[in-house]
Amino acid sequence: MVKISVKEAKDKISAIFMNVGVNEDEAAIVADMLVQADQRGVHSHGILSTARYVRLIREGKMIPNMNANVLKDNGVVAVWDGNHSSGQVLGYRAMEDAMAKARKNGIGVVCVKGANHFGALAYYSQMAQKEGMIGISLGTGDSTMAPWGGCEKVIGNNPVCAAAPARNEVSPVLDMAMTVVANGKVSNMKRQGIKVLPEGWGLDREGVPTTNMDDYYTIAPMAGYKGWGMAVMVDIIAGTLFGGGTGDRAKDFAEGPSLMMMALDIKAFNDEEKYYRDVDARISELKASKLAKNSKGILMPGEIESEKFEVSEKTGLVEVLPENLKMVNDLADEMNMERIAVVE
Numbered sequence: 108m109v110k111i112s113v114k115e116a117k118d119k120i121s122a123i124f125m126n127v128g129v130n131e132d133e134a135a136i137v138a139d140m141l142v143q144a145d146q147r148g149v150h151s152h153g154i155l156s157t158a159r160y161v162r163l164i165r166e167g168k169m170i171p172n173m174n175a176n177v178l179k180d181n182g183v184v185a186v187w188d189g190n191h192s193s194g195q196v197l198g199y200r201a202m203e204d205a206m207a208k209a210r211k212n213g214i215g216v217v218c219v220k221g222a223n224h225f226g227a228l229a230y231y232s233q234m235a236q237k238e239g240m241i242g243i244s245l246g247t248g249d250s251t252m253a254p255w256g257g258c259e260k261v262i263g264n265n266p267v268c269a270a271a272p273a274r275n276e277v278s279p280v281l282d283m284a285m286t287v288v289a290n291g292k293v294s295n296m297k298r299q300g301i302k303v304l305p306e307g308w309g310l311d312r313e314g315v316p317t318t319n320m321d322d323y324y325t326i327a328p329m330a331g332y333k334g335w336g337m338a339v340m341v342d343i344i345a346g347t348l349f350g351g352g353t354g355d356r357a358k359d360f361a362e363g364p365s366l367m368m369m370a371l372d373i374k375a376f377n378d379e380e381k382y383y384r385d386v387d388a389r390i391s392e393l394k395a396s397k398l399a400k401n402s403k404g405i406l407m408p409g410e411i412e413s414e415k416f417e418v419s420e421k422t423g424l425v426e427v428l429p430e431n432l433k434m435v436n437d438l439a440d441e442m443n444m445e446r447i448a449v450v451e
Contacts, residue, residue, distance in 0.1 A: 108426045109449045113419060116142045116427075119447050120157055120435065126442050127164045128171040129193075137195045144227045145427050146419040147412035149282075151291025152227040155431040158438055159224065160193070168359045169193055169223045173200060179349075183208055184216045186349045191363055194225030198244070198366050202231040205370040206238055213375025219366040220351035222246075223359065228268035229282040229409070235370040236270035236278055239379070243369040244268045245345035249358040251290045253325050255335035258314030260325050261354055263364070264290060265341035270409070272373075274383040276390035280409030285338035286326040293326065298430045424450055 117138045124134035137160065145153030163169035170192045179186040185204060189197045201217040208215025228244040235242025248263025264284035272278050284290075287308050296304070302320045309323040310316060317323060328334030344367065346353040351365025373382050394405045419425045436446040 109429050109432060110424045110426055110451045111432065111447050112450060113142060113146065113423050113425050116154065116425060116447055119439065119445060120154060122444060123157060123161065123435070123438055123442065124164075124171075126444070127161055129164070130172050133172055133193065133196045136199050137193060140195050140199075140226055140230050142425060143230060143416070145431075146416045146425045147227075147229065148415045148426075149227050149229070149412065150428050150431065151289045151295055153431065154427055154435050155291065155295070156224065156226060158434045161438060163223065163359055173197060175200070175219070183212045183214060185218070187217065187219045189219045189222040189363070191221055191223055194223035194364065194366070195230075197222050198225045198228075198231045198246075198368065199234070201366060201368040202234045202242065202244070202370065205368045206235055206240060209235075209240055209370035209372040209375075213372050215370045217368045218345070218349040218351065219368075220346075220349060221363050222351075222366050223363050225364065225366055227282060228266050229270065229280050229412070231368055232268040232270035232282070233280060236272045236280070238370075239272055239373060241272070241371040241373065242268075242270045243367075243371070245341050245367045247342055247346040247351060247353050247357050247365045249361075249364065250354045251326065252286050252328060252335075252338060253310060253314055255328055255332040256314075258310065258312060258324075262335075262338050262342060263354065263357055264326065265338040265345070267337070267341060271386065272383075273386050273390055276387045276394075277407045277410045277413055279390070279407045280412065282409065283329070285329050285334045285341065287329050287334075288326060290326060293323065295428060295431075296320070299428075 121134040121138040141154050164171050173192040173196050174190045176188045197219050201219050205215035205217045225246055231244045232242035245267050247265055250260040251264050252262050264286040266284045268282040270280040304318045306318055310325050310327050311322045312324045342353045346365045352362030356362045357364040373379055439446045
């Protein structure tokens with residue numbers, strides 16, 4: 108790992124996107140999302156995606172500035188057609204609208220079909236969390252996973268994220284794919300030349316578990332049949348329900364992935380102060396429960412990522428994989444722009 112300046116990374120990645128026609132506001136949003144993923148230690152969704160997004164824009168598969176149509180909106184639920192705009196910008200704007208609806212109605216749901224790669228869902232759910240709401244995000248993806256009992260890639264890893272605010276305890280953030288790990292983690296391992304996968308991660312073309320990277324074909328479902336079942340339900344709820352892309356239809360060159368952003372205003376469900384007292388007490392109670400032998404402590408969902416982010420914000424530095432930084436700096440060289448410097 109190498110460390111780079113958070114501010115420099117955001118500024119220079121934003122400049123790279125502006126170089127291919129993205130307006131300043133949207134370039135800043137995407138750069139912020141990518142760098143924040145690395146700040147949280149989620150390197151499969153961080154600056155790594157810069158080169159992919161530039162390629163998609165150049166190929167005409169990602170529209171550089173948001174061009175969404177509102178297909179339905181009853182004040183609580185909205186459905187947009189993203190028209191292949193940036194998935195990250197669509198998700199950002201959709202969660203903004205979901206929060207606005209929640210402030211008026213207690214709940215807001217914005218669904219987006221025709222999106223694009225949307226990165227780490229935690230960013231969107233935490234938008235609501237930071238505003239004192241519960242944020243829920245779901246998304247479909249192209250075929251990266253085989254069904255439980257099958258061997259053909261027919262469904263996406265279909266991530267889900269829920270983030271709830273706490274006041275005196277860590278605010279839980281659960282962000283997970285329906286595969287054992289995100290596909291980007293295996294891609295990173297391949298770029299690093301790693302030849303052996305952790306046991307339980309990979310399947311070969313016959314659907315047989317393998318640890319050999321050369322035999323690897325697809326990632327196994329999380330928790331076996333349960334992960335497969337969850338992926339099917341996300342396909343329906345965050346895709347089929349409003350006509351969004353699923354499986355191969357969610358590919359960049361087809362309909363594209365789809366998103367569902369949901370915000371819940373705590374005041375519509377409970378006395379706000381009571382909620383915060385109760386959620387802090389519950390988290391404290393869980394963390395104080397008896398530890399397993401050799402355990403170093405009980406962690407809330409997202410606690411490790413939150414700690415990494417706080418350290419990064421305090422120091423102004425972010426750890427990134429050298430090969431991911433090289434991909435960004437190769438783009439900078441091509442565009443005759445300044446490279447992102449390694450600090451340490």
